[in-house]
Amino acid sequence: MSTPSHPAVDRVVAALAEHDLHPEVVWLDDAVTTAPLAAAALGVEVGQIANSLVFTLDAEPLLVLTSGAHRVDTEWLGARLGGTIARASKETVRAATGQVIGGVAPLGHPAPVRTVVDTELDRYEQVWAAAGHARTVYPTSFAQLVRVTGGEPSPVAP
Numbered sequence: 001m002s003t004p005s006h007p008a009v010d011r012v013v014a015a016l017a018e019h020d021l022h023p024e025v026v027w028l029d030d031a032v033t034t035a036p037l038a039a040a041a042l043g044v045e046v047g048q049i050a051n052s053l054v055f056t057l058d059a060e061p062l063l064v065l066t067s068g069a070h071r072v073d074t075e076w077l078g079a080r081l082g083g084t085i086a087r088a089s090k091e092t093v094r095a096a097t098g099q100v101i102g103g104v105a106p107l108g109h110p111a112p113v114r115t116v117v118d119t120e121l122d123r124y125e126q127v128w129a130a131a132g133h134a135r136t137v138y139p140t141s142f143a144q145l146v147r148v149t150g151g152e153p154s155p156v157a158p
Contacts, residue, residue: 008132012108031134033102035068061096115151
C-alpha cells in the first residue's frame with residue numbers, strides 16, 4: 001500500500017528536508033483539528049501537540065506555535081510583540097500558509113511567516129506538529145521548531 005500524498009504535505013516534507021530533517025509523517029484515520037483529538041489519536045499528552053495558530057499582528061500574518069495544553073493570551077502577547085493581535089480569517093490563513101485551518105504546519109508556506117514558538121513546548125522531549133493536512137502530523141522538538149521556522153521563543157500567556 002502506498003503512502004497517501006497531498007500537495008501541502010509534500011511542501012512540508014520538502015521544507016523539512018531543506019533543514020536536513022526527515023521525520024515520518026503520520027497519516028491518521030480521521031482529521032484531528034484540535035489538540036485533544038490529536039493527543040488522543042497519538043496516545044500523548046495534550047501539551048505535546050504544537051498547535052499552529054494563525055493570527056494577524058497589525059494586519060500582518062503571525063504564526064503562533066503553542067502547546068495544546070493552554071490558550072494564547074492575544075492581548076498580552078500583542079503587547080509583548082508591540083502590536084495588536086487579531087484572529088486571522090480562513091482566507092488569510094490560506095494565503096499566508098498555503099494550508100487550511102486544522103492542518104497548518106510550522107513551515108512549507110509560500111513565503112516566511114513571522115513565528116512565535118511557545119516556550120511551554122520545551123517541557124517535552126518530543127512534540128507533534130501538523131504536516132499540512134488535517135489528517136497529518138509529524139514528530140519534532142521545541143528546538144527544531146525554533147530552528148526551522150526562525151521563530152521567536154516566547155511565552156504566549158503571562
